[in-house]
Amino acid sequence: MKYLCLIYDEERTLAAMSQAETGQFMGEYMNFTKDIKANGHWLAGHALKPVSSATTVRLRAGKLTTTDGPFAETKEQLGGFYLIEARDLNDAIQIAARIPSARIGCIEVRPIQEFS
Amino acid sequence: MTSDPARPLRDTIEAVYRSESRRVLATLIRLLGDFELAEEGLHEAFAAALDAWRTGLPENPRAWLVSTGRFKAIDVLRRRARFDASIASMALEYEAAQADPCDGRDESVADDPLRLIFTCCHPALPADAQVALTLREVCGLTTEEIARAFLVGPPTVAQRIVRAKAKIREAGIPYEVPAAAELHERLETVLRVVYLVFNEGYAASSGRDLTRAELSDEAIRLGRLLCDLLPDPEVQGLLALMLLTESRRHARTTALGEIVLLEQQDRSLWDRALIAQGLHLVERALSQGHVGAYALQAAIAAVHAEARDAASTDWSQIVALYDVLLSCAPSPVIELNRAAALAMRDGPAAGVALIDGIFERGELAEYGPAHVARAELLRRLGRVAEARIAFRRALDLSRLEPERRFLAHRLQTLGEDPPAH
Numbered sequence: 001m002k003y004l005c006l007i008y009d010e011e012r013t014l015a016a017m018s019q020a021e022t023g024q025f026m027g028e029y030m031n032f033t034k035d036i037k038a039n040g041h042w043l044a045g046h047a048l049k050p051v052s053s054a055t056t057v058r059l060r061a062g063k064l065t066t067t068d069g070p071f072a073e074t075k076e077q078l079g080g081f082y083l084i085e086a087r088d089l090n091d092a093i094q095i096a097a098r099i100p101s102a103r104i105g106c107i108e109v110r111p112i113q114e115f116s
Numbered sequence: 117m118t119s120d121p122a123r124p125l126r127d128t129i130e131a132v133y134r135s136e137s138r139r140v141l142a143t144l145i146r147l148l149g150d151f152e153l154a155e156e157g158l159h160e161a162f163a164a165a166l167d168a169w170r171t172g173l174p175e176n177p178r179a180w181l182v183s184t185g186r187f188k189a190i191d192v193l194r195r196r197a198r199f200d201a202s203i204a205s206m207a208l209e210y211e212a213a214q215a216d217p218c219d220g221r222d223e224s225v226a227d228d229p230l231r232l233i234f235t236c237c238h239p240a241l242p243a244d245a246q247v248a249l250t251l252r253e254v255c256g257l258t259t260e261e262i263a264r265a266f267l268v269g270p271p272t273v274a275q276r277i278v279r280a281k282a283k284i285r286e287a288g289i290p291y292e293v294p295a296a297a298e299l300h301e302r303l304e305t306v307l308r309v310v311y312l313v314f315n316e317g318y319a320a321s322s323g324r325d326l327t328r329a330e331l332s333d334e335a336i337r338l339g340r341l342l343c344d345l346l347p348d349p350e351v352q353g354l355l356a357l358m359l360l361t362e363s364r365r366h367a368r369t370t371a372l373g374e375i376v377l378l379e380q381q382d383r384s385l386w387d388r389a390l391i392a393q394g395l396h397l398v399e400r401a402l403s404q405g406h407v408g409a410y411a412l413q414a415a416i417a418a419v420h421a422e423a424r425d426a427a428s429t430d431w432s433q434i435v436a437l438y439d440v441l442l443s444c445a446p447s448p449v450i451e452l453n454r455a456a457a458l459a460m461r462d463g464p465a466a467g468v469a470l471i472d473g474i475f476e477r478g479e480l481a482e483y484g485p486a487h488v489a490r491a492e493l494l495r496r497l498g499r500v501a502e503a504r505i506a507f508r509r510a511l512d513l514s515r516l517e518p519e520r521r522f523l524a525h526r527l528q529t530l531g532e533d534p535p536a537h
Contacts, residue, residue: 001288088288088290089287089288089289089290090290090298091290111288116202
């Protein structure tokens with residue numbers, strides 16, 4: 001089964017990390033990505049630029065509205081994602097738990113909807 | 117009343133249903149991979165038994181029911197396949213699968229009830245759905261019975277169960293006993309559900325009756341099942357705690373349903389058989405190296421159970437056990453219970469000081485039992501005005517009628533004290 005792992009962190013917490021801490025955090029991410037690629041779980045994955053770079057688009061009655069920022073202000077912000085292949089939810093949970101941000105933020109694990 | 121020749125067979129089948137239906141269901145869910153389909157298969161199998169068992173019971177009724185249930189479920193799929201082509205391939209798949217699921221896979225079948233419990237108590241399901249699903253699938257309670265037990269409407273319970281099954285399907289929650297590495301954590305959720313059911317049955321949170329014995333019985337049954345299937349000290353600890361608590365049921369209320377406090381209970385009404393079982397389990401739970409919260413709570417209950425009367429209670433040992441419990445499972449409620457025990461050892465003033473400390477931290481302000489405990493200690497200290505305020509607060513927070521009567525009576529007693537001069 002395919003699952004999308006949405007990575008949520010408090011950007012403020014990440015920004016407050018020292019250079020050494022950030023370096024270590026990034027290193028953990030690289031190791032994790034390498035690991036799940038080797039195990040055949042990795043389908044896709046990317047880090048995202050901060051929410052300050054986000055733009056929200058809505059089209060209503062033919063009128064386009066663009067606003068600065070994410071669709072909603074939240075305590076934790078979407079910072080990246082992995083699309084993974086896993087045997088079932090328990091398998092996906094074990095993988096998501098190893099994403100470095102699981103320790104300081106949280107990971108939303110969502111099954112992909114397949115259309116036949 | 118006319119005699120019904122089919123009666124003895126129906127009685128037999130009802131007896132088989134009571135003893136086997138849950139295990140049959142657990143196996144059918146594994147074989148068919150679907151709760152609803154398994155339930156239909158189970159229902160059809162028992163209906164078929166009414167006919168097929170007229171000439172006598174099969175040698176292995178459970179295996180017969182599983183086999184029949186599986187075939188009936190495949191029939192159901194085939195009928196639906198006429199309207200939905202994608203189901204046809206599912207039906208073929210099930211047919212092709214192993215012909216005799218009960219032979220040579222005893223280990224697998226034995227684990228089916230455990231698979232079912234862990235699936236119903238999966239942390240990815242909302243807490244109230246875990247409880248409803250467990251009571252429905254593992255205990256076999258009807259939606260109406262569950263609704264009555266938790267004082268919500270049957271449609272609410274039905275909706276929780278439907279959504280839970282949908283989540284299991286959509287998110288891919290597997291039907292399995294967790295791997296060894298995750299077992300301890302996952303067991304925590306299962307034990308929490310079982311304890312919640314027990315507590316709901318033992319000290320209902322609102323309503324007319326103080327206890328709902330049937331729920332506690334179900335929880336204990338679940339506890340015994342888990343103990344048989346999983347030799348884990350916390351499972352033993354929880355079962356011990358439930359048995360020791362349950363042993364006091366008949367002493368806990370008067371014939372009219374009024375509350376009797378522990379220190380006033382007639383200990384000759386305590387169930388000694390349950391106590392013996394509980395004590396034996398506590399010993400086992402405490403002797404396996406890792407001591408957990410349930411085992412410690414059971415140990416505290418054991419100290420009470422072993423006391424010949426209230427005055428002989430070893431409060432020092434109870435306080436010591438609470439000290440250990442607090443270090444492994446810190447919580448304001450446990451602090452409160454420790455304060456009550458400490459008051460018995462060191463006097464009411466010491467207990468009041470501890471409870472005041474908890475309130476000052478901003479905790480347990482809305483927790484009725486905290487105000488009751490404080491009120492009782494203030495009463496013993498002769499601080500009547502303060503006791504009255506505390507009892508009144510407890511009364512405001514209580515939704516349980518026997519408890520409200522008890523608190524109102526306490527207030528009355530205090531009000532009748534002659535005014536100070």
